[in-house]
Amino acid sequence: MQELEIAKTELVSLLNTLIKECKVFAPVEQNGFITFQEIHSGSEAFLDYINSKKPPKEIFFPQSEGLFSYDLSKGKGWSVEGPSSEKKQSIIFGIRPCDARSLVLLDNVFDGQLYKDPYYTDKRKNTTIIAIGCNQPSSTCFCTSLGGGPFYQEGSDLILVDIGQKYILQVVTEKGEKLAKKHNEFKEAEDHSLSLVRDTMEKADALMKSKIEVQKVTEKLDSMFDDPFWDLVSEKCIGCAVCTYLCPTCHCFDITDEVISQTGERVRTWDSCAFPSFTLEASGVNPRPSNKERYRQRIMHKFNYFLANHGMVACVGCGRCIKECPVNLDIRGVLNSILNH
Amino acid sequence: MKNPYLPLPTRVEKIVIETEDKNIKTFCVKFLNDEDASNFNYLPGQFAQLSVLGEGEAPFGIASSPTQPGGLEFTVNKAGVLTTALHNLEEGEIIGIRGPLGNCFPLEELEGKDTIIIGGGFAFTTLRSLINYILYKENRSRFGNVVVIYGARSPGLLLYRDELEKWEGRTDLDLHLTVDRAEEDWQRKVGVVPNILKEIAPSPENAYAVVCGPPIMIKFTLPVLRELGFLPERIVLSLEMKMKCGIGMCGRCNIGNQYVCKDGPIFTLAQLDELPSEY
Numbered sequence: 001m002q003e004l005e006i007a008k009t010e011l012v013s014l015l016n017t018l019i020k021e022c023k024v025f026a027p028v029e030q031n032g033f034i035t036f037q038e039i040h041s042g043s044e045a046f047l048d049y050i051n052s053k054k055p056p057k058e059i060f061f062p063q064s065e066g067l068f069s070y071d072l073s074k075g076k077g078w079s080v081e082g083p084s085s086e087k088k089q090s091i092i093f094g095i096r097p098c099d100a101r102s103l104v105l106l107d108n109v110f111d112g113q114l115y116k117d118p119y120y121t122d123k124r125k126n127t128t129i130i131a132i133g134c135n136q137p138s139s140t141c142f143c144t145s146l147g148g149g150p151f152y153q154e155g156s157d158l159i160l161v162d163i164g165q166k167y168i169l170q171v172v173t174e175k176g177e178k179l180a181k182k183h184n185e186f187k188e189a190e191d192h193s194l195s196l197v198r199d200t201m202e203k204a205d206a207l208m209k210s211k212i213e214v215q216k217v218t219e220k221l222d223s224m225f226d227d228p229f230w231d232l233v234s235e236k237c238i239g240c241a242v243c244t245y246l247c248p249t250c251h252c253f254d255i256t257d258e259v260i261s262q263t264g265e266r267v268r269t270w271d272s273c274a275f276p277s278f279t280l281e282a283s284g285v286n287p288r289p290s291n292k293e294r295y296r297q298r299i300m301h302k303f304n305y306f307l308a309n310h311g312m313v314a315c316v317g318c319g320r321c322i323k324e325c326p327v328n329l330d331i332r333g334v335l336n337s338i339l340n341h
Numbered sequence: 342m343k344n345p346y347l348p349l350p351t352r353v354e355k356i357v358i359e360t361e362d363k364n365i366k367t368f369c370v371k372f373l374n375d376e377d378a379s380n381f382n383y384l385p386g387q388f389a390q391l392s393v394l395g396e397g398e399a400p401f402g403i404a405s406s407p408t409q410p411g412g413l414e415f416t417v418n419k420a421g422v423l424t425t426a427l428h429n430l431e432e433g434e435i436i437g438i439r440g441p442l443g444n445c446f447p448l449e450e451l452e453g454k455d456t457i458i459i460g461g462g463f464a465f466t467t468l469r470s471l472i473n474y475i476l477y478k479e480n481r482s483r484f485g486n487v488v489v490i491y492g493a494r495s496p497g498l499l500l501y502r503d504e505l506e507k508w509e510g511r512t513d514l515d516l517h518l519t520v521d522r523a524e525e526d527w528q529r530k531v532g533v534v535p536n537i538l539k540e541i542a543p544s545p546e547n548a549y550a551v552v553c554g555p556p557i558m559i560k561f562t563l564p565v566l567r568e569l570g571f572l573p574e575r576i577v578l579s580l581e582m583k584m585k586c587g588i589g590m591c592g593r594c595n596i597g598n599q600y601v602c603k604d605g606p607i608f609t610l611a612q613l614d615e616l617p618s619e620y
Contacts, residue, residue, distance in 0.1 A: 067346045078437075080347065080348065110590060112589065115345050117346075225617040253590075254591070266398075287582065305598035309598050
């Protein structure tokens with residue numbers, strides 16, 4: 001199809017149109033940081049950002065989500081009420097390509113061959129992803145080491161390339177094409193604009209300084225499980241789990257029952273391999289008793305096990321874990337020490 | 342699409358106190374809806390998640406055999422929050438079930454071969470399911486000799502004592518019961534399971550060994566089996582790990598890249614030898 005563009009001055013109007021059609025999630029500035037939230041007016045979207053503090057995975061896999069509810073007042077009866085499935089269409093506007101790609105990784109977990117998680121898949125099916133490429137990657141970004149890039153396409157339906165006064169539209173999927181054709185805020189792109197796309201992309205690529213040979217890391221990990229390396233590398237970690245909570249590909253969760261007066265709910269909540277209770281059994285046995293085993297699990301799961309199970313590494317190089325780690329444990333440094341080990 | 346998180350209601354028909362310390366009970370449950378009962382097709386070795394609303398859920402091996410009519414049975418050792426809630430139940434109460442989950446014992450491979458079943462303590466539950474499955478009249482001829490070695494610390498801690506007595510009377514099952522500490526009227530073997538295994542010394546010829554028990558028993562049983570000549574491919578174990586979802590998503594029960602809930606809980610020793618020893 002014809003290349004399309006949209007003037008930045010048209011964005012608010014486009015978002016307002018989209019809001020009338022479906023739920024729209026966009027980056028919003030609140031309390032000094034950026035998160036993805038449902039917006040009710042186009043002007044709420046805040047696009048002058050590098051990336052959101054929390055990954056938008058929570059739109060599909062919320063930090064806390066009710067699985068079903070029940071009524072305990074009926075005594076010995078059974079009154080489990082399942083969820084009503086999510087039918088409403090959604091759009092995520094302004095997601096970064098790394099986070100869009102993380103959804104492809106999560107699909108492997110929640111939309112597996114044997115089991116499907118209806119809470120995730122219902123929302124995922126009904127969502128269109130409009131990404132904005134990264135003209136200004138952060139110093140903590142390392143997506144190109146993971147096979148991604150500032151304008152990487154897989155996981156998005158549409159990608160916007162910021163060329164100054166306007167965005168050039170890159171159509172990735174049919175779903176994206178349908179949306180682009182439907183809205184007349186998108187205009188046929190001028191030849192002059194198109195020539196700026198490559199420049200923009202090359203400039204962004206040149207800003208990606210971190211380059212790690214991740215494939216070699218995954219191979220080395222094959223024989224490193226029992227290596228004393230993990231004692232040393234995990235020493236710094238305080239087990240706070242912020243890296244896992246802010247990771248766009250971490251998917252571990254707990255399931256608990258919560259009862260307020262007579263109304264109960266079974267709830268799933270983000271959990272973390274960094275916590276001792278994650279694997280602590282009722283008998284008192286814990287197969288991962290110290291930070292060493294837990295940190296090893298985090299690295300092995302992402303860079304070795306996930307690859308064996310799904311053919312891809314469970315990291316997109318968004319750099320949130322680097323930025324937010326309270327003890328500056330930089331995963332790039334860990335990967336490099338594995339390489340040099 | 343079927344929601345794999347929704348438990349189905351069952352009624353607790355009967356509760357049996359299994360051990361003299363009263364810490365282990367067997368719950369016989371029946372689905373409230375016939376449709377749920379007929380959809381619940383399981384094989385020995387599989388497990389299910391039991392729900393007590395308001396308390397939570399936890400995974401338990403299915404102790405009954407699919408060959409036995411009626412409901413399902415679960416034998417539960419009181420250890421944590423959910424098992425305590427189960428122990429506090431009365432007959433007639435409703436609990437939820439999700440499953441069947443996980444893989445089963447390698448029944449097709451066991452056919453035509455001798456099976457050495459080695460169990461210890463309260464880990465005997467899915468082994469009991471396997472034994473009853475093999476002993477079922479329409480199945481028995483497809484399997485070879487069955488040797489069962491089952492041990493507990495003391496006679497009062499053996500599970501399914503009425504059933505064990507019936508098995509002792511059978512000629513198509515070679516049952517060896519043993520306890521660590523004998524009591525006055527104990528007529529059977531005394532000694533830990535690995536020692537009894539050494540004494541009986543079953544032949545590895547055309548045979549499989551199936552082992553479930555506490556870690557300490559497994560640790561000392563495996564070398565005996567290897568000494569007897571059982572190949573790692575012919576030694577079958579059932580593992581336990583903390584689980585939540587039971588369907589390979591919540592991320593905690595993995596050993597290397599294998600999820601005990603989805604890829605297990607049954608593994609051969611050959612498979613486990615390939616995995617990190619994190620269990």
